[in-house]
Amino acid sequence: MGVRTKSRRKIVCGGKNYVWYILAGDRDYWTRVSEGANDWAWTTPFLHIISEDKSLVLTIPLTAPKPYAVSKGRTFQGKPRSGCWERYVLPFSLPEAVTPKTVSDIINWAVNGESAAQTQYDGADIAY
Numbered sequence: 001m002g003v004r005t006k007s008r009r010k011i012v013c014g015g016k017n018y019v020w021y022i023l024a025g026d027r028d029y030w031t032r033v034s035e036g037a038n039d040w041a042w043t044t045p046f047l048h049i050i051s052e053d054k055s056l057v058l059t060i061p062l063t064a065p066k067p068y069a070v071s072k073g074r075t076f077q078g079k080p081r082s083g084c085w086e087r088y089v090l091p092f093s094l095p096e097a098v099t100p101k102t103v104s105d106i107i108n109w110a111v112n113g114e115s116a117a118q119t120q121y122d123g124a125d126i127a128y
Contacts, residue, residue, distance in 0.1 A: 003050045011100055013107040017052040020103045022062070047098055049107060058110055060090070067094050068119050069110065077113045088116040 008019040022045050047060040050073075057073035067090040074083055091109065095102055109116075 003052055003054055009100070009103075011103055011107070013104050014111060016111075018049055018056070018103075018107060019052075020047065020049045022047050022098060047103070047106075049103060049110075056107070056110055058106065060094070060106070062094060062098070066119075067092075069106070071110070076110060077116055078111065087119045089119050091116075 003019055005019050008021040011018050011020060024045050045062045047058075047062055049058040049060075050056070055074045056076070057071070059070040059072065060067070068087050069090055071081060071086045071088060072083060074081060076086070076088070090106070091113075092105070
């Protein structure tokens with residue numbers, strides 16, 4: 001079964017088809033922690049990138065204080081993965097507005113990059 005493309009943007013990188021979209025999909029953890037809020041508004045925007053064959057599945061929280069990507073696919077940086085959620089530090093910062101160029105850069109890093117640093121849930125172990 002292929003990946004759903006309706007209402008999603010398409011992009012081709014390295015001769016392979018991908019879809020990407022932004023969706024609020026989790027509680028706004030970052031605001032809640034920083035402001036001590038008690039409400040659980042579903043406002044955190046996530047960038048989702050999925051290859052046509054679903055071998056690469058990435059989710060990137062756009063409001064995280066330290067940018068990271070969650071890999072949920074079968075491959076990452078050319079190596080087979082379990083498909084379980086694995087978090088990796090993004091080696092670059094994210095712009096305020098996500099563009100096809102940003103998505104292309106992320107795909108190239110996730111497919112052709114090497115030695116991505118793993119991180120924990122909130123990126124707290126990332127040294128800057």
